[in-house]
Amino acid sequence: MSAAGQAVAVRDLRFAYGRGPAVVDIPALDIARGESVFLYGPSGSGKTTLLGLIAGVLQPGAGRVEVLGVDLAQRSASARDAFRAEHVGYVFQQFNLIPYLSVRDNITLPCRLHGARRARLAGVSLQDAARAMAAELQIEALLERPVTDLSVGQQQRVAAARALIGHPELVIADEPTSALDTDRREAFLSLLFASCARAKATLLFVSHDLTLQPLFSQALDLTALNRAAHPSAV
Amino acid sequence: MLILQLALQSLRNRALTTVLTLASIALSVTLLVGVEHVRAGVRESFSGTIRGTDLIVGARGGTLQLLLSSVFGMGQPAGSVQWDTYQRWAQHPAVSWTIPISLGDSHRGFRVIGTTEAFYEHFRFRRDGRVEFAAGAAPADEHDVAIGAEVAARLGYGVGDTIVIAHGLADIGASDHEAHPFVISGIIARNFTPIDRAVYVSLEGLEAMHEEPEATGPAAMPGATPPAMPGATPPPMPGASPPVLAMPGAEPPPGAFDAVPRPQRAAPTPHEDHEGHVDGDEHDDHAPELISAFFVGTKNRMESLNVQREINTDLGEPLTAVIPGVALAELWQGIGNAEVGLKVVAGFTVLIGLTGMLVALYSSLESRRREMAILRAVGAGPRTIISLLVLESGLLSVLGSALGVGLVYLSLFLAQGPVEQRFGLFVPIRALGATEWTYVAVVIGAGFLVGLVPALKAYRSSLVDGLAPRV
Numbered sequence: 001m002s003a004a005g006q007a008v009a010v011r012d013l014r015f016a017y018g019r020g021p022a023v024v025d026i027p028a029l030d031i032a033r034g035e036s037v038f039l040y041g042p043s044g045s046g047k048t049t050l051l052g053l054i055a056g057v058l059q060p061g062a063g064r065v066e067v068l069g070v071d072l073a074q075r076s077a078s079a080r081d082a083f084r085a086e087h088v089g090y091v092f093q094q095f096n097l098i099p100y101l102s103v104r105d106n107i108t109l110p111c112r113l114h115g116a117r118r119a120r121l122a123g124v125s126l127q128d129a130a131r132a133m134a135a136e137l138q139i140e141a142l143l144e145r146p147v148t149d150l151s152v153g154q155q156q157r158v159a160a161a162r163a164l165i166g167h168p169e170l171v172i173a174d175e176p177t178s179a180l181d182t183d184r185r186e187a188f189l190s191l192l193f194a195s196c197a198r199a200k201a202t203l204l205f206v207s208h209d210l211t212l213q214p215l216f217s218q219a220l221d222l223t224a225l226n227r228a229a230h231p232s233a234v
Numbered sequence: 235m236l237i238l239q240l241a242l243q244s245l246r247n248r249a250l251t252t253v254l255t256l257a258s259i260a261l262s263v264t265l266l267v268g269v270e271h272v273r274a275g276v277r278e279s280f281s282g283t284i285r286g287t288d289l290i291v292g293a294r295g296g297t298l299q300l301l302l303s304s305v306f307g308m309g310q311p312a313g314s315v316q317w318d319t320y321q322r323w324a325q326h327p328a329v330s331w332t333i334p335i336s337l338g339d340s341h342r343g344f345r346v347i348g349t350t351e352a353f354y355e356h357f358r359f360r361r362d363g364r365v366e367f368a369a370g371a372a373p374a375d376e377h378d379v380a381i382g383a384e385v386a387a388r389l390g391y392g393v394g395d396t397i398v399i400a401h402g403l404a405d406i407g408a409s410d411h412e413a414h415p416f417v418i419s420g421i422i423a424r425n426f427t428p429i430d431r432a433v434y435v436s437l438e439g440l441e442a443m444h445e446e447p448e449a450t451g452p453a454a455m456p457g458a459t460p461p462a463m464p465g466a467t468p469p470p471m472p473g474a475s476p477p478v479l480a481m482p483g484a485e486p487p488p489g490a491f492d493a494v495p496r497p498q499r500a501a502p503t504p505h506e507d508h509e510g511h512v513d514g515d516e517h518d519d520h521a522p523e524l525i526s527a528f529f530v531g532t533k534n535r536m537e538s539l540n541v542q543r544e545i546n547t548d549l550g551e552p553l554t555a556v557i558p559g560v561a562l563a564e565l566w567q568g569i570g571n572a573e574v575g576l577k578v579v580a581g582f583t584v585l586i587g588l589t590g591m592l593v594a595l596y597s598s599l600e601s602r603r604r605e606m607a608i609l610r611a612v613g614a615g616p617r618t619i620i621s622l623l624v625l626e627s628g629l630l631s632v633l634g635s636a637l638g639v640g641l642v643y644l645s646l647f648l649a650q651g652p653v654e655q656r657f658g659l660f661v662p663i664r665a666l667g668a669t670e671w672t673y674v675a676v677v678i679g680a681g682f683l684v685g686l687v688p689a690l691k692a693y694r695s696s697l698v699d700g701l702a703p704r705v
Binding site for chain 2: 055057077078081082084085086088090092095096097098099100101109110112113114117162
């Protein structure tokens with residue numbers, strides 16, 4: 001059940017913030033390696049919390065969260081941080097970039113923060129890797145620019161380049177397209193898909209925009225999975 | 235290394251806040267270190283009033299009284315010293331030189347001090363400062379007088395001017411020794427010691443002046459002023475404000491301690507009177523019978539303690555010998571309390587500077603929660619985030635302290651001369667002392683600690699927020 005072939009395997013996972021009510025209560029959730037998964041659900045369905053648990057930022061209250069065969073629930077906080085640095089790429093909805101770093105420095109940040117991620121470059125220099133990622137996402141011309149000069153679409157591509165540098169096995173994207181208009185949304189998604197495919201990375205894509213669902217190989221409805229989901233009326 | 239780079243870039247990104255915070259810390263440190271510098275300067279100026287003198291000897295009495303009257307020109311000595319006794323000690327084998335001084339007269343509020351060439355030769359102040367002349371030269375005969383720079387400036391005197399010395403208190407025209415005017419032979423270069431406010435004549439000149447037939451004044455008449463017995467004089471402690479003037483019929487002095495001389499020669503103690511009669515035939519040589527005190531330089535500093543003990547325990551004329559440094563330290567302890575106030579004020583300023591830094595860091599924290607979340611997402615642990623914030627505040631306090639110390643030296647460099655000229659306070663430019671290093675270390679340490687407060691907050695919220703900061 002916890003085969004190394006699974007990218008994510010969740011069993012009886014429960015989580016609450018402090019002494020508050022359970023936000024996540026998921027009996028089972030499985031994502032195979034190499035899939036591109038569309039996880040959807042309205043606000044309040046516990047999406048962001050679940051991503052925090054899978055990324056190892058949050059500590060489960062009970063149950064198992066296996067990522068790439070490693071049960072994060074059994075790992076210390078710093079071990080989870082190190083694991084995330086090495087194996088996971090993360091893209092936020094917006095404001096993905098450190099404002100005082102250049103585009104290049106934002107992209108190389110994970111590799112500079114953790115030697116294990118850098119080691120994944122397999123001999124390629126950090127600068128070359130950054131340039132290659134920028135080329136893939138068509139932002140090569142922006143490398144030396146301050147990120148504050150960038151449009152939202154450009155910023156999201158920089159974020160994707162940062163998530164994908166060093167080819168992590170799992171890329172988590174938390175509504176990365178919600179701040180983009182329709183044209184840019186599709187351009188961004190096709191670049192993201194291509195890069196994930198090249199890196200053989202599993203993509204866990206969260207959105208409430210159901211029009212995107214057909215683009216993915218698998219779709220998961222969080223309201224159905226999460227027994228603690230409290231979809232807001234909005 | 236990456237964290238340092240991040241911290242630097244983050245600080246540069248918020249340039250205005252950074253500069254303002256730096257400025258507030260720098261100014262606090264400037265004040266703290268500057269106050270310490272000035273305090274040390276004041277103390278050094280104070281203890282440098284007399285240097286190179288190993289002992290001050292005067293009539294038996296309090297050490298402070300002796301120090302204040304002989305060095306600072308405040309109050310009066312407990313009594314007089316017989317010339318013969320002085321001569322006996324001056325010829326002591328361990329004694330290298332002596333400077334006799336005779337107090338008791340004034341000129342328009344400034345003290346007149348009778349002394350010898352030894353004063354110009356041997357008296358030292360501050361490091362190796364000696365009496366030098368801005369104009370003219372030391373008195374050569376009994377009609378010459380040398381005046382301090384303040385006297386010359388205040389009264390507008392120049393070399394060659396004639397002045398009349400008053401007996402006892404200043405500005406009592408009736409007691410002027412008009413029959414024996416003095417000619418200014420030299421003006422002593424300003425040195426910011428009590429010398430600036432004194433008038434120097436030779437002992438012989440002083441003696442001759444008192445022997446001239448004078449315009450009679452009440453203070454000049456023997457018997458009009460009661461003898462000032464040793465012990466009868468109130469101790470001239472500053473602040474204690476004793477009835478400085480114990481002489482009936484005389485007017486109050488112009489300044490509290492400015493010129494409160496005792497007319498020793500006009501009103502000798504009975505014993506002194508007797509001695510005076512015996513030496514009466516020497517009067518033609520204008521040899522003094524009594525002096526007020528004398529400074530002693532020993533051949534070997536090690537011997538000054540022995541000489542001090544010998545003088546203090548001698549069975550002849552009862553005298554008191556004090557080591558200037560010891561007496562100065564004692565005096566400083568009494569008046570040095572004011573510096574505590576300065577320190578407290580400076581301490582509060584640093585507190586305000588650090589509070590400013592805390593506020594700046596803390597208020598920037600809200601806008602940086604997203605940044606913390608990004609760092610967490612790319613694998614930074616809470617420790618990295620704490621290090622980043624603590625490093626930022628630490629860098630600010632290190633840079634601020636360095637700037638502050640630089641500012642101290644810059645202002646010392648620029649203001650040293652003007653401050654010395656305006657206030658007579660010489661603040662030496664010197665390396666940071668242990669106290670100042672401690673202050674700087676405390677400020678820097680506090681800077682790091684202050685950074686810990688928002689860092690812990692960021693740590694806690696980055697744990698709770700996960701990757702999505704809740705607004």
